[in-house]
Amino acid sequence: MKKITKILMLSIFVITAIAFSKKKQKVLIVGDSISIGYTPFVKESLKEVAEVVHNPGNAKHTGNGLKHIEDWIGNEQWDIIHFNWGLWDLCYRHPDSKVQGQRDKANGTITFSIEDYERNLRAIVKKIKQKSNAKLIFVTTSYVPTQEAGRYVEDAIKYNKVARKVMQENDIEINDIYKVSKKIHQEYGKGNDDVHYTPKGYEELGKHITKFLEKELN
DSSP states (O other): OHHHHHHHHHHHHHHHHHHHHTOOEEEEEEOSHHHHHHHHHHHHHTTTTEEEEEOSSOOOSHHHHHHHHHHHHTTOOOSEEEEOOOTTTTOEEOOOGGGTTOBOTTTOEESSOHHHHHHHHHHHHHHHHHHOOSEEEEEOOOOOOTTOTTOOHHHHHHHHHHHHHHHHHTTOEEEOOHHHHHHHHHHHBSOTTOSOBOHHHHHHHHHHHHHHHHHHHO
16 A cells, blocks of 8 residues: 555646646747737647747837836746837838828838937846746847838948847847848838738748747747
8 A cells, every 4th residue: 555655646746747848838929010020830839848929019119128128028937039120110101290101201201310220129138037937038120121211221230230239238149030031021011112921921930030039948
């Protein structure tokens, strides 16, 4: 009887240990509509090992991030925070109140200059580190096609350069998706005047994000 009891106790211990070891990690994705597009594919691919959550709505620009990042993190014990800002920051919008908000790189005003973008990123990183002990991963800005109404192709490259500098100085890992997003956009983008992707495009971006996160979750 004692032997059977020991075996049962050992079995319970092993089962408990296995269940504990398989506890899902928690991943918070913060970003704009591009991240909103690929998150469902990432969530599905990682469902056995991680709980993947996107911040409510669109994270927009760094100004919006500064206002809401602490609320998005909340009191959750995140294992990874995978975050991005850029496309909204480098966007030019028409100053005329009649068409305010309309993308217009010829006559518009940039949302945040590259200097303000850098300053805001530094402030956001500081807030995240004060709020969470999660592993941080910054995602570079995705490709901007040549005919996009409110954005210049070269600005994505410039803003990415500044973002990489900020992240490197803060020992934050970088998931550089610019080149892969350009390749995917050429095949699965919504057009040469749109930064967005078809569902297949988001699926392909999701594969890249998933592969990167899988390495961090092991």
